[in-house]
Amino acid sequence: MKKNTGIQNAFKAGVWYSISAIAAKSISIITTPIFTRMMTTSDYGLAATFSSWYSIFLIICTANLSYSHSRGKIDFQNNFVKYVGATHTLSYLITGIFSAIALVFISPVSKALDMNPLLMVLLLLYLFAGGTVNLAQSENRYQYDYKKNIFITLFTTVGTVAFTFLFLIFIKENRYYAKILGFVVPAILLAGWIFISELQKKAFCINFEYWKYGLRISLPLVFHTISLNILTQSDRIIINKFCGNDAAGVYSLIYQYAMLVNIILNAINESWNPWFHDTYHEKKYNSINTNIMPLNAFVAYVCIGCITVGPEAILILGGEQYLSGKNCIAPIVLGLMAQFLFSHYIILEVHHKETQYTSFGTIVAASINLVLNIIFVPIFGFTAAAYTTLIAYLVLYLIHLFITKKMLKINLYQDFKLFMWFIIVGVYAGVSNMLYSSIIPRYLLLIFVTIIFALIFKKDILSKLRRNNV
Known part of the structure; x- marks a missing residue:
């Protein structure tokens, strides 16, 4: 019965993950031509560059710790919530150090990334929020809580579209800010919800054993x-x-x-x-x-x-x-x-x-x-x-x-x-x-x-x- 329940959960999760992922991608495809007509190619290019740098730096800031959750669930079966909380804490620490260095050298860093200082600040906020969401999705996946992940996927997609349209109404110049804020604001809202949830579970902790374990797998x-x-x-x-x-x-x-x-x-x-x-x-x-x-x-x-x-x-x-x-x-x-x-x-x-x-x-x-x-x-x-x-x-x-x-x-x-x-x-x-x-x-x-x-x-x-x- 347990084996059947496991594969049944996996099958259900697969079906709903697929549906939500396709729905999210469909929304993205449908709205892309609208955004490209409301923005200049330069604005759209800057937003795409911002997104590309985010994807690369997120790997560094989270140290790919989500990869360690699969094995951590087995090795720390009774303390998996704490283990995930420890990976959140370590991710915040890495992102904090990365942010401090970036802010101290903000002028040369901004020039190297071809972004202005304000975009750099938005990027750092996005990395904090995105790392939180990334690790939470991984936890939900290994707890078979696919409903939360579907909510996160759809909220992120719909939120990005809605906030981008909203900001495009008010921002008439440098409209790349509208597209970038459309990424950042929903991520911050989600991260805030996840952060409060983790606080209520008393999950956050500093645990060198957990950190060493996670980094050995993920680094x-x-x-x-x-x-x-x-x-x-x-x-x-x-x-x-x-x-x-x-x-x-x-x-x-x-x-x-x-x-x-x-x-x-x-x-x-x-x-x-x-x-x-x-x-x-x-x-x-x-x-x-x-x-x-x-x-x-x-x-x-x-x-x-x-x-x-x-x-x-x-x-x-x-x-x-x-x-x-x-x-x-x-x-x-x-x-x-x-x-x-x-x-x-x-x-x-x-x-x-x-x-x-x-x-x-x-x-x-x-x-x-x-x-x-x-x-x-x-x-x-x-x-x-x-x-x-x-x-x-x-x-x-x-x-x-x-x-x-x-x-x-x-x-x-x-x-x-x-x-x-x-x-x-x-x-x-x-x-x-x-x-x-x-x-x-x-x-x-x-x-x-x-x-x-x-x-x-x-x-x-x-x-x-x-x-x-x-």
Whole structure:
């Protein structure tokens, strides 16, 4: 009964995470054209730069401590709330030191980041608030409290849109402030609510044992996360340099479309990871292997669907001028599939607290991607960047496979069966690409594959639906 309840909770969480993530992304996509018309390109660019710096510095200010929550829930089972409180406290301490240095040297720091001092202050406030929200979401995830995380996701999205519109009404010059305040204000409101909640639980504490434990797991992953950001961002920078703004714009839209798949994959991971850690700790390895196959089948089907409808989706999102990038869809989606597959191995590294190897793989993959982009993008154009990214993710997959099997001596999965899903999506992508000019055969192929999937996984689908209705 306990095992069924666990996987049922994970399934429910996955469904609702996916729905909320898609809803949030839909709101963002719908409102983006409105904001771009209310702001100058310069204003929009400054807001995007602010957001990019926030993403990078948040990794440093939180020291990726949320990664340690998965194992901390097991090792500090009776004191998990205190452990999370200690990670909050350490995050505040790191952010405080970072802020103090930034404020003392605010003039050169502002110049280096290409932001004025007021934006620097807003960035520091955003880092305090964002770190609080990030760690709270992680706690909710591992407590299976998905309702709170859905609330946070939707509040952040709706709040950002609402406050941005509100500030755009009153701010007539330098309208990038409106967009940035639209990020910052909802985060501060959420952080205030979370802070009060943590105070009421008396969670905040200074505990060197907890800090040492958390940093041992999470600190090596700082380089992993930053390198992963470089891996995903370097394509557009190099395309812009060698192929121009238009090519970078086409590639960015294609990548934005493919990232809709990533939203679903992240939602699946958010629900799968807590269940995996609990089940793996209880040594229920058969249960993991039983459930991982339909999970990967579902991910493969999502990728297949994204590849199939790609040309029509691009036509709707951007128009005919963006269809030149349709051949980038399949390799980008396959790269995301490879990323999902190697996450199965990273989770083992985190569980065994052996994250010192994780960053090495990501740094190698990011370097390979960068070098291949510099070599092939000038020769073959922006489409080459999609394939170099796919190669980098496959290298990353092989590195993590090597780490878990050869270095950590862990043989949990049926590795070939897992990788078969990548091969299936790859073969489908090849066939679908040949049919990109013929819409009817392409959609008939999707219907045929849907029937095959439904027949193979009929029992799993019905079982999950019954549990969800109980």
